[in-house]
Amino acid sequence: MSDVHGRKREKTTEEIVKARKLREAGKIKEYNQLVQDCRTKMKDKQYDADAFNLTTKILQSNPDYYTIWNYRRILILDQVSKDAEKEQKLYQNELVFFLQLIKINPKSYWLWNHRIWCLQTMPLPDWKAELGLVDKMLTMDALHGWDYRRFVVSHLVKKVQDETKIADIVKQEYEFTTRKINQSFSNYSAWHQRSKLLPDIVVFMSTEEKNKVAVNELDLVKAAIYTDPEDQSAWLYYWWLLGRAPEEVELLGAYQLKDTPLVILGFNDMIKFMQVPQLFDANNQPLLGKLYPLCEDSGNASIWLFLLDNNIAAKNIIFDAASTILPSSSSKKVPCKQWDMNITEMDKGEGVFKRVESLKNNLKNVWVPPSTKMYKDPALNDQTSWYTLDRIQLVKDEIETVRELLELEPDSAWALQTLAHFLNQLLLRTGQVDLYNEIIVTLDKLIEIDSDRKHRYQDQSK
Amino acid sequence: MEDNLEETNFDYIVLGTGLIESILAGSLARVGKKVLHLDSHQNYGGNWSVFGFRELAQWYETSINYEESYGSNFRKVELKLYPNQQKEMDLDCSKIADMDKDLVNIWFKQLDSVQEKNMFMDLLKASRSYNLDSTPKLLGSRDSLVETLISSGVGRYLEFKSVDDIYIFDKELKSLEKVPSSKEDVFTNKAVSLIEKRKLMKFLTFAMEYDINHVLLEGTQAMSYIQFLQEKFKITGKLQEAIVYAIAMVDDKASVKTGLVSTHKFVQAMGRFGKGAYLCPLYGGGSEIAQAFCRVCAVYGGIYILNQPLEKYMIDSETNEIRGIVTKEGQEYKCQKLITGIDYLNASWLSQEKEFGTWVSRAMIVTNTPLASTDKENFVADGLSYAVFPPGSDAGNSDEPIYSIHQSQESMACPKGQYVTYLWTTSKQDAVVKNAVDLLLQNNEQHNVFTVFYEQRVRSTKGLELPKNIIPCSDPDQSLNFQGASEEAFGIFKQCEPQAEFMPASEQDQDEDY
Numbered sequence: 001m002s003d004v005h006g007r008k009r010e011k012t013t014e015e016i017v018k019a020r021k022l023r024e025a026g027k028i029k030e031y032n033q034l035v036q037d038c039r040t041k042m043k044d045k046q047y048d049a050d051a052f053n054l055t056t057k058i059l060q061s062n063p064d065y066y067t068i069w070n071y072r073r074i075l076i077l078d079q080v081s082k083d084a085e086k087e088q089k090l091y092q093n094e095l096v097f098f099l100q101l102i103k104i105n106p107k108s109y110w111l112w113n114h115r116i117w118c119l120q121t122m123p124l125p126d127w128k129a130e131l132g133l134v135d136k137m138l139t140m141d142a143l144h145g146w147d148y149r150r151f152v153v154s155h156l157v158k159k160v161q162d163e164t165k166i167a168d169i170v171k172q173e174y175e176f177t178t179r180k181i182n183q184s185f186s187n188y189s190a191w192h193q194r195s196k197l198l199p200d201i202v203v204f205m206s207t208e209e210k211n212k213v214a215v216n217e218l219d220l221v222k223a224a225i226y227t228d229p230e231d232q233s234a235w236l237y238y239w240w241l242l243g244r245a246p247e248e249v250e251l252l253g254a255y256q257l258k259d260t261p262l263v264i265l266g267f268n269d270m271i272k273f274m275q276v277p278q279l280f281d282a283n284n285q286p287l288l289g290k291l292y293p294l295c296e297d298s299g300n301a302s303i304w305l306f307l308l309d310n311n312i313a314a315k316n317i318i319f320d321a322a323s324t325i326l327p328s329s330s331s332k333k334v335p336c337k338q339w340d341m342n343i344t345e346m347d348k349g350e351g352v353f354k355r356v357e358s359l360k361n362n363l364k365n366v367w368v369p370p371s372t373k374m375y376k377d378p379a380l381n382d383q384t385s386w387y388t389l390d391r392i393q394l395v396k397d398e399i400e401t402v403r404e405l406l407e408l409e410p411d412s413a414w415a416l417q418t419l420a421h422f423l424n425q426l427l428l429r430t431g432q433v434d435l436y437n438e439i440i441v442t443l444d445k446l447i448e449i450d451s452d453r454k455h456r457y458q459d460q461s462k
Numbered sequence: 463m464e465d466n467l468e469e470t471n472f473d474y475i476v477l478g479t480g481l482i483e484s485i486l487a488g489s490l491a492r493v494g495k496k497v498l499h500l501d502s503h504q505n506y507g508g509n510w511s512v513f514g515f516r517e518l519a520q521w522y523e524t525s526i527n528y529e530e531s532y533g534s535n536f537r538k539v540e541l542k543l544y545p546n547q548q549k550e551m552d553l554d555c556s557k558i559a560d561m562d563k564d565l566v567n568i569w570f571k572q573l574d575s576v577q578e579k580n581m582f583m584d585l586l587k588a589s590r591s592y593n594l595d596s597t598p599k600l601l602g603s604r605d606s607l608v609e610t611l612i613s614s615g616v617g618r619y620l621e622f623k624s625v626d627d628i629y630i631f632d633k634e635l636k637s638l639e640k641v642p643s644s645k646e647d648v649f650t651n652k653a654v655s656l657i658e659k660r661k662l663m664k665f666l667t668f669a670m671e672y673d674i675n676h677v678l679l680e681g682t683q684a685m686s687y688i689q690f691l692q693e694k695f696k697i698t699g700k701l702q703e704a705i706v707y708a709i710a711m712v713d714d715k716a717s718v719k720t721g722l723v724s725t726h727k728f729v730q731a732m733g734r735f736g737k738g739a740y741l742c743p744l745y746g747g748g749s750e751i752a753q754a755f756c757r758v759c760a761v762y763g764g765i766y767i768l769n770q771p772l773e774k775y776m777i778d779s780e781t782n783e784i785r786g787i788v789t790k791e792g793q794e795y796k797c798q799k800l801i802t803g804i805d806y807l808n809a810s811w812l813s814q815e816k817e818f819g820t821w822v823s824r825a826m827i828v829t830n831t832p833l834a835s836t837d838k839e840n841f842v843a844d845g846l847s848y849a850v851f852p853p854g855s856d857a858g859n860s861d862e863p864i865y866s867i868h869q870s871q872e873s874m875a876c877p878k879g880q881y882v883t884y885l886w887t888t889s890k891q892d893a894v895v896k897n898a899v900d901l902l903l904q905n906n907e908q909h910n911v912f913t914v915f916y917e918q919r920v921r922s923t924k925g926l927e928l929p930k931n932i933i934p935c936s937d938p939d940q941s942l943n944f945q946g947a948s949e950e951a952f953g954i955f956k957q958c959e960p961q962a963e964f965m966p967a968s969e970q971d972q973d974e975d976y
Contacts, residue, residue: 182650226656227649227663401656408660 034058035068042071047078056097063101063108073117091122112148119155127156135176146189149173170200181220188233195240199386207388214387217241222401229405229412239421242395245428246333249325254317254343261289261308263343265317270300270328273367277319279343281312291367299370300328314343326370395426416446420457469765471796472498474958475787477772478803479756480508481748481944482935485951486801486958488616488755491762493962498795499759500787504769506753508803509535509918510938511596512746516589518914519565519582535805535919535937536596537821543585544910545577552576557583585912591877593746594826597918597938598867598884600625600740600747600848603731607751607948608741614965619754621744623872624736629834629849630708631864632700636856636901638834638849641704643739644732658701665695665705672726679718687721688714707852707863711942714853740943742846742867744874748938748947775808775929783931799931799958804921811928819921822940823895824886828911832881833902834868846872848942851887857897859889864898865942880911886918888940933958 038054055072080087098115119125130152156169174197180190202210224234252266279287289308293301318340327334402419420442427435443457473495476487487499553576558566573579611617629638642648648659678694691697710724731739743750760766776785786796812818834847851857851864864887869875875882885895903909923934933954939946955964
């Protein structure tokens, strides 16, 4: 093909480039003409077949031109109003048109938008068939695919009134996630979807069956972390499965500004008081005063101010935790114990008291006993409440599982982090303080191997 | 062929259309050599032949007669039919085609029941829907033959399907168990414990990145592969067997290097075309690939003569070189060099021992259920797979492994709804292949459609004393893949034409890409 000096080939390249440019220029001109014609027709309300064909041609070149999609929809609705019988067919043609274009532009938002409009507008949408389409789409565009899948499933569920049919759909979705995970388990979306589905899947099951499902989930996720300990999605699902023991509210400290009637109470989380705590002076005489939460509204605060009626030095504060305070969220619980804390005297700095005084003027609400005891049972919102396996035994077993993995992969950051987390969970549920040692050792190892995140681990250590 | 060719002088004459011979015919013609390619049979393939049912029936017949003959490469052929016993029909001989009348007469003398006779006639009618390979093999996805097929464009004449699954015979469970070879497999395989999953993944990753300077390899020169697996990866038992016999396909004496090189090749080949590391040629293996090369040969001017029996060689007694060949009709063809399958060599040049070569026990089992279906959950009924019975399995093969390839309509080996299982071994123990088949069928013969047991001879070309310009080609051997054959072909090519390029890409292709 090339002559001795290879010149022939070069010339051909140049020629080809030139020819291509000419063709492109021609195409652009053509396209602009189409758009012009279409605009004109729509302006003149010439809603005919020509106008429709113009939109087709334009969209084939440029499926993101949303104005043209709008025109097309106007034309379709106009057609429907003139000829109701053809309605279903018209929309079905649109769905076919979509399939032609989606192959070239799988991620075009406006294409999907149009499809959704069709499905929502047409007389008989086939949501089941949509699921089949989503399957294919997921392989092309995972992120939007899952969203669309949820959209389709929600429609399927709406259509179906019957509870058992809904259960079928949910089960199908669950099996779908299983397939996707089996294909490639480093698939965050699949695991995530699964976590959303699980509570719905088990809702009609017996306790025994639910626990079986839980065990099955654990087996699945353990297979994943052992096959690839670097895979984040699996570890995150593992953590989700085991859940979190609610942490306890703690009274961190009680302070009185010297020579002032102001006592400051600090908690590790926002709480609400149900009744006034008792404060005593050095002679064990009760002291009276007013309680103020340091917060915006809603009555939850992590810092509370107790303004004594008289300027006396308070010695200690005593109250029964369970009957006196309420946690603000379901991830915290109140310990069953009597708190008896000494009040520490703080040197009153001029500035500090003035600030607190000024704050007092801003405090809208003196605490009053709440009318209803809105106690949020931590168990209710517990993401793991769908199964009833013994939590303590479970976390013990899984600690073993992670320890075994660490024997094979001592430097696995995820395994170490998980071990620390699970040990902490065990600690929270059992109060076994000797667990702290192993937690610290684990975190130290983490600091060693993952120096980027060492501050996080150091904080956890504390 | 009665017509006389104008051309009677060639650079090369190639005798036999086996795989190695055909690769050579194609590659030599490709670089401009004048090639005459000749086969005394009417079909392509030689000892690599693929049979439809009719050919199978005929082969059986002729082989029976040759059983005691020294010239035969196949012996102890047993073909058995398993008709559906419920069909009690009359014998309907109107179905028989004229060409088959003789064959049917011979066979009817041996078949007992009406059902068998009817079945025989039905199978004859459906003959073309079977493509049974007498020496089945798979193509490794990174074998040098693959590169040749791609770069030369010969691959376009062929079709392949991915072989996604591997099985190994488990002594405890007495059945085939899946060998997890990919991350996906390891994850989903419930028979592999968590710890084994980790060990296996760690090892596969190591094998994938095989680097001779890796710290784990220090001081391992004296170790065997098995020892290496045990000491460095704590891989023992079933997992070890699977790696050694089904993945690396070496034996228990293999060195670390040999084992790792093979394992590395396997892991690298995985996922290249399909999920697994192997491809299965459609319509039969060696024969199809051979024909593709014959086509290349013809395209580049090679001459083909089939069904041509030969009389003798023309030898120059002074130089001890071949000048050419003479056909039974007296036609002479001259050449510079001659490449041939062993069957065309003069008996006087071959070893005088009665047992020249080694025998491979083989079987073709056609069933109506897949035999590699032990994993009921993940099993895909029409999938292609291969399996290994390691030495020491219940089939009695204490010395050598048994290999099997599982095919179906997917590879066009048989009609839809049927499955073909090929088995073979070089084990010298008795009835090994039969035992293996029994284990697979689990004593349930009901699944059989028909079965063929036979032995195939493998002769090597080493140590033959031939005239200077004759280059012999080995028989198909007992390996699972085509690597040995393609390497031999390449070696012979380089020997014949040291300056030439082996199967260069065609100019036409270059233009098309542009």
